[in-house]
Amino acid sequence: MLNTTPALTENRNLQAGTPAAFATLAVLGLLTGCAPRASVVTYHNDNSRSGWNQNETKLTSAKVASSSFGQLFNIPLDDQVDVAPLVVPDVDVAVGSNKGDHTVVYVATENNTIYMIDAVNGTVLFNKNFGAPVPKPLGCPNNGPNVGIDGTPVIDEKAKVMYVITYTLEAGLPVYRLHMLELGSLAEKKPNVVVSASHTLSNGATFNFNAAYQRQRPGLLRANGNIYAGFGSFCDWGNDQSRGWILGWNDDTLKPLSANRMNDTLPNNPAGMFLSSVWMSGYGVAADENGYLYFVTGNSDSTNYDGVNNIQESVVKTPPDLTKVLSLFTPADQVGLDQGDTDFGSGGVLLVPKQPATPASLGAATGKNGNLYLLDLSNLGGKSATGVGGTPVSVGGCWCGQSFFSDGTVHIVSSGGSNVILWNVQTSPSLSLVQAATSGSIGGAQDPGFFTSISSNGKSSTSDPIIWAVSRPNTAGTAASPGPIGLWAFKGQPTGTMLPQLFTAAAGGWFTPDNNANANIVPVVANGEVFVASYKQLRIFGLH
Amino acid sequence: MRKQLRISAWVLIVAAAGFAWSQATPAAAQHLICGIVHKVSGAKFALETRTGKVVQVDASAAVKAGRTAILSEGLAISAEGNLDKSGALQAETVVRIKSARTMWPEDR
Numbered sequence: 001m002l003n004t005t006p007a008l009t010e011n012r013n014l015q016a017g018t019p020a021a022f023a024t025l026a027v028l029g030l031l032t033g034c035a036p037r038a039s040v041v042t043y044h045n046d047n048s049r050s051g052w053n054q055n056e057t058k059l060t061s062a063k064v065a066s067s068s069f070g071q072l073f074n075i076p077l078d079d080q081v082d083v084a085p086l087v088v089p090d091v092d093v094a095v096g097s098n099k100g101d102h103t104v105v106y107v108a109t110e111n112n113t114i115y116m117i118d119a120v121n122g123t124v125l126f127n128k129n130f131g132a133p134v135p136k137p138l139g140c141p142n143n144g145p146n147v148g149i150d151g152t153p154v155i156d157e158k159a160k161v162m163y164v165i166t167y168t169l170e171a172g173l174p175v176y177r178l179h180m181l182e183l184g185s186l187a188e189k190k191p192n193v194v195v196s197a198s199h200t201l202s203n204g205a206t207f208n209f210n211a212a213y214q215r216q217r218p219g220l221l222r223a224n225g226n227i228y229a230g231f232g233s234f235c236d237w238g239n240d241q242s243r244g245w246i247l248g249w250n251d252d253t254l255k256p257l258s259a260n261r262m263n264d265t266l267p268n269n270p271a272g273m274f275l276s277s278v279w280m281s282g283y284g285v286a287a288d289e290n291g292y293l294y295f296v297t298g299n300s301d302s303t304n305y306d307g308v309n310n311i312q313e314s315v316v317k318t319p320p321d322l323t324k325v326l327s328l329f330t331p332a333d334q335v336g337l338d339q340g341d342t343d344f345g346s347g348g349v350l351l352v353p354k355q356p357a358t359p360a361s362l363g364a365a366t367g368k369n370g371n372l373y374l375l376d377l378s379n380l381g382g383k384s385a386t387g388v389g390g391t392p393v394s395v396g397g398c399w400c401g402q403s404f405f406s407d408g409t410v411h412i413v414s415s416g417g418s419n420v421i422l423w424n425v426q427t428s429p430s431l432s433l434v435q436a437a438t439s440g441s442i443g444g445a446q447d448p449g450f451f452t453s454i455s456s457n458g459k460s461s462t463s464d465p466i467i468w469a470v471s472r473p474n475t476a477g478t479a480a481s482p483g484p485i486g487l488w489a490f491k492g493q494p495t496g497t498m499l500p501q502l503f504t505a506a507a508g509g510w511f512t513p514d515n516n517a518n519a520n521i522v523p524v525v526a527n528g529e530v531f532v533a534s535y536k537q538l539r540i541f542g543l544h
Numbered sequence: 545m546r547k548q549l550r551i552s553a554w555v556l557i558v559a560a561a562g563f564a565w566s567q568a569t570p571a572a573a574q575h576l577i578c579g580i581v582h583k584v585s586g587a588k589f590a591l592e593t594r595t596g597k598v599v600q601v602d603a604s605a606a607v608k609a610g611r612t613a614i615l616s617e618g619l620a621i622s623a624e625g626n627l628d629k630s631g632a633l634q635a636e637t638v639v640r641i642k643s644a645r646t647m648w649p650e651d652r
Binding site for chain 1: 639
């Protein structure tokens with residue numbers, strides 16, 4: 001049974017796999033003359049987490065604004081989706097009744113099910129369940145009734161494998177497992193491994209990873225021949241047990257790295273509170289071109305930050321082997337952030353791909369208070385009231401993450417509050433972020449912020465960039481009628497100080513029994529289509 | 545014999561872990577109240593509900609069990625527990641909720 005929600009402006013809905021759908025796609029194929037080719041194999045497109053697909057030739061702003069663009073398919077799924085869909089062309093599908101070459105969109109649910117869906121006609125090619133999910137861990141309501149696959153998987157297209165972490169209840173106990181799956185069949189290429197770790201505390205004692213208290217939420221990272229995953233808490237509960245971790249495994253053997261990163265290594269705390277979680281509203285751990293890792297931490301006890309043994313509320317840079325912290329940036333108001341539950345780590349850190357116009361490798365991060373800092377990745381700056389770009393700019397509360405694109409001008413796209421804001425990275429007379437334009441409000445009554453992605457045809461001034469966004473629901477909804485979410489498109493090149501709206505339509509729904517889990521939904525754009533996964537459904541938009 | 549001992553030890557470990565996991569999951573409480581936190585004093589605070597009524601909350605049990613959000617003035621939270629004779633809520637869990645009252649779960 002499909003969940004149907006009222007359309008905001010569009011309501012063209014072809015049922016996946018129906019004759020009408022196939023006929024439409026046949027016409028589409030004739031018109032386009034070729035099969036889709038671009039892939040999206042990791043959270044927000046690349047390890048810098050730009051969210052930018054600069055090879056989109058079909059979705060021009062004129063076409064997206066026309067009546068030819070709209071919803072093509074609505075595919076039912078078995079549970080809530082908290083991860084970004086991934087897209088791979090030319091997969092040799094070896095299972096199911098539609099074997100052969102397909103462009104496949106992979107969607108993982110909180111029920112630990114992975115779907116392989118034909119991106120061209122919306123047919124479910126195959127799905128596989130990886131075990132019973134963990135029901136409402138610790139009783140925490142910041143998620144759906146199940147937590148299963150919660151972090152976006154990552155794909156090695158060359159090796160034709162997907163890495164994914166499942167969360168299963170086994171003999172009454174929560175267990176994380178890292179899987180390496182064949183892209184064509186979802187069969188285990190190597191035996192999966194149970195996630196375990198230990199770390200030496202500052203007093204020499206050993207602290208063990210406990211899957212019952214750790215939430216694997218950030219998108220997985222594949223870099224340096226390794227897979228990396230970040231861990232935080234459920235609701236900040238069990239905060240005497242839960243600490244922020246970054247764990248890594250060899251991507252061929254799945255053997256754990258000899259070192260790991262734990263962000264609070266203090267042995268004791270009178271308040272019994274540790275955390276310094278890595279959650280980032282699902283944003284991926286990032287890596288630069290040299291393989292250095294970057295992530296953002298959340299709150300902890302406000303009194304014991306020392307920048308060494310406890311590094312809450314910080315952007316953190318580590319080497320590939322996770323043996324140390326190379327550099328960090330902590331906002332000067334860390335104490336206030338901790339005390340107010342105003343996590344800096346509610347958002348991820350975007351690495352600005354090196355551009356000729358920028359003097360350094362830059363990053364951008366913001367959190368719940370909406371102060372967006374521009375950072376120098378070579379030296380994040382320690383504890384400071386400013387980043388490399390001076391006083392932070394205000395983008396609105398951010399349970400979110402930035403996007404990036406260049407069209408001759410280097411842009412950062414923020415998505416705090418309920419507005420997209422386009423920022424220019426200004427280099428002269430000084431390095432700073434200058435607001436170029438803003439969108440109208442896209443609404444949303446959950447925590448502030450939302451997620452965006454960018455499509456363009458190249459990176460020149462004529463590349464016609466489009467900013468895509470998914471709005472959080474304005475109402476709580478029910479299981480039968482989830483709170484509507486919307487897909488929005490804005491022209492990436494402003495008219496005056498506004499980003500012209502190209503499109504909006506209902507794009508699915510969101511429901512959790514306690515109304516307390518944000519819809520951290522990332523629109524994914526590839527080959528003339530936009531993929532939006534939400535509560536028990538994947539909607540595919542494109543040109544009719 | 546050695547194998548039996550090994551199996552017994554394993555069963556004990558799993559049982560103990562299972563017990564710990566079951567203890568980590570709170571039992572259903574009688575009341576759930578949403579509101580804005582005021583006048584924090586240790587684990588106690590005043591909770592202004594959606595109707596404007598103020599309920600005193602003692603979250604000592606939630607703090608002890610590690611099932612509480614950071615208590616901060618002005619924060620929207622839901623507290624779940626039982627009412628004592630004075631009408632104060634003895635909270636077993638405290639969780640941050642959305643700022644928009646339309647998204648708050650129903651009080652009960």
